[in-house]
Amino acid sequence: MHKLAKTTLALNGVARCLFAERWLTTPKSVCRGFVCAQQNNSDGQDDVYDVIISGGGMVGSAMACSLGMDPNLEDKRILLLEAGHKNVMDSVPDTYSTRVSSISPGSATLLASVGAWEHITNMRCKPYKKMQVWDACSDALIIFDKDNLEDEMAYIVENDVVVAALTKQLDSLSDNVQVKYRSKVVKYTWPMPHQAVESIPWVQVTLASGETLQTKLLIGADGQNSMVRRALGIPTVKWNYDQSAVVAVLRLSEPTENNVAWQRFLPTGPIAMLPLSDSESSLVWSTSHRLAEELLQLDEESFVDAVNSAFWSNENQSDLVETAGSMFRTALSALMPSAGSPRQLPPSVAAIGPKTRVMFPLGMGHASEYIRHRVALIGDAAHRVHPLAGQGVNLGFGDVACLTHILSQAAFNGKDLGAMQHLLEYETERQRHNLPMMAAIDLMKRLYSNDAAPLVLLRTFGLQATNMLPTLKEQIMAFASK
Amino acid sequence: MYSSKLGRLVLGVSCLKPTRVRSGPLRPGLRTGFSWTSVCQQRSLWLRRSVLMDNNQPALPCLTSARSVSHTTVDPNEVRRFQSLASKWWDEQGEFAALHAMNDLRVPFIRDNLLNVHRGRPTAKPLAGLKILDVGCGGGLLTEPLGRLGASVLGIDPVEDSIGTAQLHSSHDPDLCHRVNYRACSLEELTSERPEGAEAEEVVGQFDAVVASEVVEHLADLETFAHCCSLVIKPGGSLFITTLNKTNLSWLLGIVVAENVLRIVPQGTHDWEKFISPEELERLLESNGFSVQSVKGMLYNPVTGDWSWTDSTAINYALHAVKLRDELFLHQAEEDSPHTQDSTTHS
Numbered sequence A: 001m002h003k004l005a006k007t008t009l010a011l012n013g014v015a016r017c018l019f020a021e022r023w024l025t026t027p028k029s030v031c032r033g034f035v036c037a038q039q040n041n042s043d044g045q046d047d048v049y050d051v052i053i054s055g056g057g058m059v060g061s062a063m064a065c066s067l068g069m070d071p072n073l074e075d076k077r078i079l080l081l082e083a084g085h086k087n088v089m090d091s092v093p094d095t096y097s098t099r100v101s102s103i104s105p106g107s108a109t110l111l112a113s114v115g116a117w118e119h120i121t122n123m124r125c126k127p128y129k130k131m132q133v134w135d136a137c138s139d140a141l142i143i144f145d146k147d148n149l150e151d152e153m154a155y156i157v158e159n160d161v162v163v164a165a166l167t168k169q170l171d172s173l174s175d176n177v178q179v180k181y182r183s184k185v186v187k188y189t190w191p192m193p194h195q196a197v198e199s200i201p202w203v204q205v206t207l208a209s210g211e212t213l214q215t216k217l218l219i220g221a222d223g224q225n226s227m228v229r230r231a232l233g234i235p236t237v238k239w240n241y242d243q244s245a246v247v248a249v250l251r252l253s254e255p256t257e258n259n260v261a262w263q264r265f266l267p268t269g270p271i272a273m274l275p276l277s278d279s280e281s282s283l284v285w286s287t288s289h290r291l292a293e294e295l296l297q298l299d300e301e302s303f304v305d306a307v308n309s310a311f312w313s314n315e316n317q318s319d320l321v322e323t324a325g326s327m328f329r330t331a332l333s334a335l336m337p338s339a340g341s342p343r344q345l346p347p348s349v350a351a352i353g354p355k356t357r358v359m360f361p362l363g364m365g366h367a368s369e370y371i372r373h374r375v376a377l378i379g380d381a382a383h384r385v386h387p388l389a390g391q392g393v394n395l396g397f398g399d400v401a402c403l404t405h406i407l408s409q410a411a412f413n414g415k416d417l418g419a420m421q422h423l424l425e426y427e428t429e430r431q432r433h434n435l436p437m438m439a440a441i442d443l444m445k446r447l448y449s450n451d452a453a454p455l456v457l458l459r460t461f462g463l464q465a466t467n468m469l470p471t472l473k474e475q476i477m478a479f480a481s482k
Numbered sequence B: 001m002y003s004s005k006l007g008r009l010v011l012g013v014s015c016l017k018p019t020r021v022r023s024g025p026l027r028p029g030l031r032t033g034f035s036w037t038s039v040c041q042q043r044s045l046w047l048r049r050s051v052l053m054d055n056n057q058p059a060l061p062c063l064t065s066a067r068s069v070s071h072t073t074v075d076p077n078e079v080r081r082f083q084s085l086a087s088k089w090w091d092e093q094g095e096f097a098a099l100h101a102m103n104d105l106r107v108p109f110i111r112d113n114l115l116n117v118h119r120g121r122p123t124a125k126p127l128a129g130l131k132i133l134d135v136g137c138g139g140g141l142l143t144e145p146l147g148r149l150g151a152s153v154l155g156i157d158p159v160e161d162s163i164g165t166a167q168l169h170s171s172h173d174p175d176l177c178h179r180v181n182y183r184a185c186s187l188e189e190l191t192s193e194r195p196e197g198a199e200a201e202e203v204v205g206q207f208d209a210v211v212a213s214e215v216v217e218h219l220a221d222l223e224t225f226a227h228c229c230s231l232v233i234k235p236g237g238s239l240f241i242t243t244l245n246k247t248n249l250s251w252l253l254g255i256v257v258a259e260n261v262l263r264i265v266p267q268g269t270h271d272w273e274k275f276i277s278p279e280e281l282e283r284l285l286e287s288n289g290f291s292v293q294s295v296k297g298m299l300y301n302p303v304t305g306d307w308s309w310t311d312s313t314a315i316n317y318a319l320h321a322v323k324l325r326d327e328l329f330l331h332q333a334e335e336d337s338p339h340t341q342d343s344t345t346h347s
Helices: A006-018 A020-029 A060-068 A107-112 A117-123 A159-172 A227-232 A289-297 A302-312 A319-335 A393-412 A418-446 A453-468 A470-480 B002-013 B036-055 B076-084 B097-117 B143-148 B160-169 B187-191 B198-202 B222-232 B248-261 B278-286 B326-336 B338-343
Strands: A048-054 A078-081 A100-103 A126-128 A130-135 A141-145 A154-158 A177-180 A186-191 A204-206 A212-222 A236-252 A260-267 A267-276 A280-288 A351-352 A358-366 A376-378 B131-135 B152-156 B181-183 B207-213 B231-246 B290-301 B306-312 B318-321
Touching: A048 A060, A048 A204, A060 A078, A060 A107, A060 A117, A060 A159, A060 A177, A060 A393, A100 A107, A100 A393, A107 A117, A107 A159, A107 A393, A117 A159, A126 A267, A130 A453, A141 A154, A141 A470, A154 A159, A159 A177, A186 A227, A212 A227, A227 A376, A236 A289, A236 A302, A260 A302, A267 A302, A280 A289, A280 A302, A289 A358, A302 A351, A319 A453, A358 A418, A393 A418, A418 A453, A453 A470, B076 B160, B097 B143, B097 B207, B097 B231, B097 B290, B097 B306, B097 B318, B131 B222, B143 B152, B143 B160, B143 B181, B160 B181, B160 B306, B181 B248, B187 B222, B207 B222, B222 B231, B222 B278, B222 B290, B231 B278, B278 B290, B278 B318
Parallel strands: A048 A078, A048 A212, A078 A177, A130 A260, A212 A376, B131 B152, B131 B207, B152 B181, B207 B231
Antiparallel strands: A100 A154, A126 A154, A130 A141, A186 A204, A204 A212, A236 A280, A236 A351, A236 A358, A260 A267, A267 A280, B231 B318, B290 B306, B290 B318
C-alpha cells in the first residue's frame, strides 16, 4: 500500500479520471493486489451470489432495487446485507423526523424507474420551486428557480421515508433480490487477481453469525466509514471541517405556501431551512463544534430566537461592504435591467418539533479508487461532502444509475460481473462527475467561512453577477440536478 | 496497460530483450528474437509465392469431400506452441489480452446473429436452449461468455493443458459448470466418434451453432474442417469464424508489428501462409453446403487495447455462415456447377 500526500492523492484522482482508464490498468491491477487469499477449496459452491451489496441505507437499497428490476439481470442472485432492522412504515408517523434529504430531479427519475417514487409520494414528500441563497456579510443574494415557477426544482423527503419506500419495493422483488437484516459483516476475504490452482476466485463475506457467503461482485454501500473501503486499504483523501451540523424540525409562526428553500451563509457556517409542509420546515445549521453544542443546550425559546436572528439580523455587515455591494448592484442592473428576482425574507419560526435536536460532525472524503477486482464502492463509501449544496445522496443515486447500466450491459455481453474492464468504466465516469462537484462544494465552504473584507467583496460581486446571468444559473441548476 | 504497452513498444523497437515466451522445438523459419534477416526471408518467400499465385489458378477445394480420418486438421507444432501458454489464458493483461478484448466484438456478433435466427428469446439468457460447439476453445475465453448467455456449450481443443485450465476456471462458477463442458480432442475426432453407417445420423444436426474463432489460421487442413462443421451443424444452423486475411497489410500489421514490434501477440503465433482471404473461405464454405450471410472487418487499436468493427477486411475479419438445408444445397450445387454433378456427395 502506498502512502501519498494529500495533494498528490488529489492530483492522482484528477489524472485518473482525465486519462483513458485502460492506460493505467496494469499498474492498477498490480498495485491493487491483496492480502489473505483463501487457500482451501471448499465445496459450498452452490452458495455463490452474483452480487452482494453491503449496507442497506438509501443508496444501498436503491442499488438492490435497481439491479433487481433490470431485465438483463433477471436471473442473477442478488443479496443485500443490512446490519440494522427492517424499516417498515405502514403509515407515516405524525411527527417529522429530523434527517431529511433534498432529492434532485435526476434522483427522482432513478427512484421512479425502480418503482419507489410512487411509494414516496404516497407517504410524504415536499417539492419546492425556488431556492434563495444569501450572504450574512453583505446584501448579495442569488435565487434559483425554474422559469415558469410551475416545475419543481427538487424535493425534500425524510430519509426514513426513502428507505421505507425502497424496502417496500424490495419486498416485491423477492424473486431475485434477497435481503438479510441484522447481519453485520465481520470480515472480507479477497480473491487473487489471477487464477491460482487451489484458491477460490470469489469475494468471501463472513457475517457475525459465522455464516460465510461468496459473491462474484461486492458493492460497498456502507457509508462514510466504509468497512469495505478500509479493508481494501484504498487511499482516501479526507479531512474534517471544523463544523458540526445541528438538525431539528421547526414550526413556522404562520402557515404559508412554503415552497422555497432558504440558505444563509453566516461566518460560522451556512444555516438552511428546507420546507416539509405548510407549517413545518427542517433546519440544517452547520456551525462550529462549540456553537453547535451550545445550541443543543439552549432551551426551546432561546433556540428559536437564535434561529430567527441567524436568518434576519444584519449585524455582520460592514459599511464598506454594504456600499460597495449596492454600487455594484446598481451598475449591474443598469446593464441588465430585467435580470434578478426580488429578495424575499424567510418565514419566522415559532417553535421546534417534538423530536430532539441532534448534531453530527462534518467532513469531506473521497476514495481515490472506487473499484478493485470484484469490488465497487458507491454512495458515501466513495465520497462524502458538506451538506450545504444538498448533493450528498444525489451523488450516491448517480452512482447507482451508472453502475446498474454498466452491469446490465456487461451481463448482456456475457461478461463476468466482477471483471475490472467495465468496473473501470464506472469509476472513470463517476469520478469525472463527482470530483468537480466536490471541488465546487469545498470551495464554496471555504469561501464563505471567512469574513475578511476582500474575500467578502469578491464573493459579493461574484454572487450578484451570477444572479444576473440566467444562462449561468441554468447551467448550475442543470449540473446539480443530475 | 499503458505502461506495459509502451514498454513493449520501446523494447520491440530497441530489440534488445530476448523473447518472453519460450515455445517448444521451433519450426525452421520461426524467429525467436527480432531479426531483419528473417523478416526479409519471409518477405522474399511471400514475393515468390505471389508470383506463383498470379500464374496459377487458385486451387478450388475438391467437391469429393468424403469423410476421412486420414486428413487431420491439427498441426502438431501449433499444439506444442499453445501447450506452453496454457496457464496464461486467464491473465487479462497477459499474452492473451487482445483475445480477451476481442470478446467485446465476437460475443455480440454471435449473440445478435443467433437472435436474428431464433426469435423471441428471454432477455436475461438470450441463448437459452441453444447448443453451441466452440472449436479451438483454448482456455475457454469465448466459451464462458456464451455459457453465461444461456447456451449449452461444448468446447474442444487438441491442447490438453488448455482444456484443463478451462475446466478449472469454469468449475468454480455454479452458473457455468452445468452448461459448459470441455473435451480435449480435435474436430474430426469428435465427428468420427460414432461409427459410420446407420448411426452416422446421430452426428448430423447436433449443434445450433459452431464457433471457430482465431482457429482457422492454425489448422492444417481446411477442407476437412469445413466438412466436419457441416456434419455437426443442424440444417439452418450457424457457423461463426473469425480469422485473419491473407494480404500485405495483414503480414505487415498482423505479424511484423503485432508479434515483433509491439509484442501484442506471442511471437510465432501466426504463419502468414495459413491465412485465408474471405473470398477463398467463402468459396470453401459454399462448396460444403453453407451460405455466407455476412463478413465484417475488425480492427485492433494497440494504444487503447480495444477492437472495433471496420469496413475493411484487410487484416482481421469475422464471418457468419448458415448451413443450407439439404434440399436447398443440392439444388444450389446442381445450379452452380453442372460439370461436378457426378462428384457431388451427401452434404
